[in-house]
Amino acid sequence: MSSQTTSRSASLLALVFTIYGISITHAQYLQSPCPDIFTYQADPNTRQIFGYVEIDNIQVGQTVKLDIALSIAAPVPQSNVGSIALAKSKEEIFNEIVRGNPAQYRVNFPLQNILPSVLSIAVNGQTVCTGNLVQGHQTTINLEHTLYTRLEQTNGNNGFLSNNGGFQGNNQFQNQRPMYTAPPRPTRPPQFSYTEPVTPHTVFMNPITTRRPVPMRTTVAPPTNYACGKQSSSGFNQLSFNGKRVDKGQFPWIVPLFDQVQTQLPTYFCGSTIISNRHLITAAHCIYDSGDFMAADRILAVPGMYNIDNFADENANFAYIDRVFAHNDYIHDDDLNDADIAILRLKQVLVYTQYIIPICLWNESNDLDRVVNQEGLVAGWGVTESGPTTIPTYIKASVVTKRSCWDNVKKMFSLNSRIFCADGHGSAPCNGDSGTGFVLKRGNQYYLRGIVSKGQQDPKTLLCDVTKFAIYTDVAVFRFWIKTIMSQ
Secondary structure: OOHHHHHHHHHHHHHHHHHHHHHHHHHHHOOOOOOOOEEEEEOOOOOOEEEEEEEOOOOOOOEEEEEEEEEEOOOOOOOOOOEEEEOOOHHHHHHHHHOOOOEEEEEEOOOOOOOOEEEEEEEOOEEEEEOOOOOOOOEEEEEEEEEEEEEOOOOOOOOOEEOOOOEEEOOOOOOOOOOEEOOOOOOOOOOEEEEOOOOOOOOOOOOEOOOOOOOOOOOOOOOOOOOOOOOOOOOOOOOOEOOEEOOOOOOOOEEEEEEOOOOOOOEEEEEEEEEEOOEEEEOHHHHEEOOEEOOHHHEEEOOOOOOOOOOOOOOOOOEEEEEEEEOOOOOOOOOOOOOOOEEEEEOOOOOOEOOEOOOEEOOOOOOHHHHOOOEEEEEEOOOEOOEOOOOOEEEEEEEOOHHHHHHHHOOOOOOOOOEEEEEOOOOEOOOOOOOOEEEEEEOOEEEEEEEEEEEEEOOOOOOEOOOOOEEEEEHHHHHHHHHHHHOO
């Protein structure tokens, strides 16, 4: 190779490095008007500069329309005006949103030697970031991405492993919070259903680029006049032990609680009951773990959910907890404690649907003798005689006198203790039913009278003992405390 050719090649190589260096320098000194939302980053593999966007407070089931307007000091070829895409896989974005983390997007720029600045960023029509036009010749580009966080159905193994937390053998009570850990599943995880952004048209010399509108799905707003304690479905199908399977919407006030401390999908641990559009009620022992009560951001409630292994349920509402209120009298290590009750306040108001309806709060006398022999219902995701289940079941149980309760469970609670027992007549709430409600029917509505607190295990079979009564926290005598918490 001649020295002239070598010199020319070296010059070209130096020119390439110089142009690339200009791009990197531009990225380093170009500032974002909202660095908590939009930042300039370099791809470690391709060394291409791109925009990185994080959008907070996305709820599963929500449609998220992201609009980004960019201003660039150069003409842009119509065949390449940039794009927006999810920064991670759909499965990873799903897990981020479930854990309450922001969704991440990648904005690809049309040019690398001249980078655009941010004019504006809007989420569902609300501007969250505003910048300035570039100086001199400019082209404005609008990019859009619509994300439908409605999950596709998945076919998976519905089995759950469990321990015996909450139910103990040899007539010893224990109200430890039961935990259920899902085994590895060979099937694919839940998927997002979303629309890819449509490439926008680009018009040179300052006019704003427009996009073809994305068709919107027509939806009918649900009615808001849902009466408390009314069932959405009236069917009673032929598993709680020796219980019956719940139809979807049959008990729309029952809500599963999940622990978000896991790195993968949240783990079911207890049931709860809707008592207002901002409050759920459960057992205090459910939210007690490792010597203290769980932090609010560790708990995820999913009103409207039917199958606790199916995060794709279109009727489910992912509700995050704002604050945890456990009763001050609750003592975790005291077998005879009678204040096993807690309230969870939600961050956002629930929208009632036929699958999300509050229970009616007890409004009759506190006198337990007035409801002795009356039959109530308990519905939840507890272990059945066939093993763990992901579909809720219910049992019927009759309130018994305190004397009958003490004789059956072999514990001597005080006569003024704030608990009661109920006889399931061969059925009993079991592991996973803790925190769910005991409801009594009045007319065509159900009223909350108790919360599943303690049960017993057969020492021979190591299964829930259906010959023993379950113990419930008597909600009626806590109604002043409940109203005080709800008013805060």
